[in-house]
Amino acid sequence: MNLRDRLRGLLVRLYARRVEGHLDHNQVPKHIGVIMDGNRRWAKAAGSTTAQGHQAGADNIQEFLGWCSETDVEVVTLWLLSTDNFDRPQEELVPLLGIIEGVVRSLAADGRWRVHHVGATDMLPSDMRTALKEAEEATAHVDGILVNVAIGYGGRQEIADAVRSMLLEANAQGQSLEEVADAVDIDLIGSHLYTSDQPDPDLVIRTSGEQRLSGFMLWQTAHSEYYFCEVFWPAFRKVDFLRAMRDYAARHRRYGG
Numbered sequence: 116m117n118l119r120d121r122l123r124g125l126l127v128r129l130y131a132r133r134v135e136g137h138l139d140h141n142q143v144p145k146h147i148g149v150i151m152d153g154n155r156r157w158a159k160a161a162g163s164t165t166a167q168g169h170q171a172g173a174d175n176i177q178e179f180l181g182w183c184s185e186t187d188v189e190v191v192t193l194w195l196l197s198t199d200n201f202d203r204p205q206e207e208l209v210p211l212l213g214i215i216e217g218v219v220r221s222l223a224a225d226g227r228w229r230v231h232h233v234g235a236t237d238m239l240p241s242d243m244r245t246a247l248k249e250a251e252e253a254t255a256h257v258d259g260i261l262v263n264v265a266i267g268y269g270g271r272q273e274i275a276d277a278v279r280s281m282l283l284e285a286n287a288q289g290q291s292l293e294e295v296a297d298a299v300d301i302d303l304i305g306s307h308l309y310t311s312d313q314p315d316p317d318l319v320i321r322t323s324g325e326q327r328l329s330g331f332m333l334w335q336t337a338h339s340e341y342y343f344c345e346v347f348w349p350a351f352r353k354v355d356f357l358r359a360m361r362d363y364a365a366r367h368r369r370y371g372g
Contacts (some may be wrong), residue, residue, distance in 0.1 A: 135304075141250035142364035144317035146190040147183065148339070150331050151176075152322030153295030153347030166210040171349035173218045180228060182356045183260060190261045190313055192233065194331055199214060201238065216246045219264055223250035229257040233309035234268035235276065265309065277307035277334075318363045320356075322348040340366055 151172055158168025176193065183191055195367045197217050200210065211262040222228050230250040239247075243266065250264075281303060305311065315335040319328070324345045328336065344351065 116367060132177060139302045143186050143188060143360060144340075144363055145188065146192070146314045146318075147188055148192040148194070148316040148319040148332055148336065149179070149350040150194050150319065150321040150325075150329065151351075152325055154349060156323065157197075157347035157349045164204055165207055166214070168349065169211050173214050175349055175351060176218060177221065178353075179226065179351070180222075180260060180262065180358065182353050184227065186360060188260060190263065190316075190330065192263035192265055192310070192316065194265040194268060196234075196266045196268070197330070198235065198238065198267060198272050200332075201267075213349055214241060215266060216243050218356075219243075219246045219250050221262070221267075222262055223253045226257065227259040228254060228262040229259060230254045233262060233263045233273070234266045235272055236267070238267040261313070263313075265331075268331075270328075270330035274304075276309075276332055277304050280307040305334070308334060312371050315339065318359065320344060320359050322346055322351050330334060344346050 144272070154168040154172040155165050157171065158165055161168075163171070166351065182193060195218065196211070200211070203211070219230065222230050230247075232247040232251065233257070236244055276296070281299075282295065284307075285298070290298075310332075315337070316332060316339045319331065319336055319339050320340075321328075321340045322344045326343045328341075332339075340363055342362055344355055344359065346352070346355050
């Protein structure tokens with residue numbers, strides 16, 4: 116590393132410390148959703164393979180969760196694999212699934228996080244389902260941040276699954292169609308989502324410069340604040356995280372008003 120890079124790194128650390136010092140912990144989001152975008156573009160810019168880009172993105176997750184724990188965040192949802200990702204070529208999908216399975220096992224082994232899967236389990240390979248089940252069981256007692264790993268996740272799929280679960284439950288209870296229709300409300304559907312009994316995201320961060328949700332938590336983000344960051348996910352730094360937190364704290368949430 117040359118002198119210019121060392122000076123730049125020092126200035127970034129000093130700036131991050133300054134931003135952190137002015138951060139109001141009373142204005143910290145309790146639930147952060149993260150659309151970790153840009154692994155492939157980061158790899159292309161770095162002259163690396165797509166798999167190396169995905170691995171670099173995976174390597175950034177533990178550090179990100181560490182920053183969250185320093186600022187009193189309680190729930191983090193990481194979108195690791197969408198339902199649309201299953202349409203990718205097998206030469207990319209198979210290594211990606213292996214990397215994501217490694218992330219799940221690493222989160223469980225860390226001991227600081229409580230792991231919870233959100234997504235369509237039946238879409239996943241058996242090894243992934245096993246890893247998720249073991250991670251949830253091994254971390255059920257952990258009192259740290261609840262980490263939702265969104266794998267095989269799509270917002271429309273989640274709502275469809277919630278309605279299906281609601282109807283099956285009503286049928287098992289012997290309810291008529293009219294009784295089901297009379298009972299349907301926002302709270303009932305919400306209780307059948309993957310994130311039932313969890314607070315909705317206060318803040319959604321998307322990296323790579325894309326300014327859309329792409330189906331991420333369509334139901335839960337009705338009143339969320341959004342922060343779009345130009346940085347690719349593997350290059351997302353603490354200073355970028357702190358800027359997102361500062362931006363969130365400066366907003367006046369109106370909850371649709």
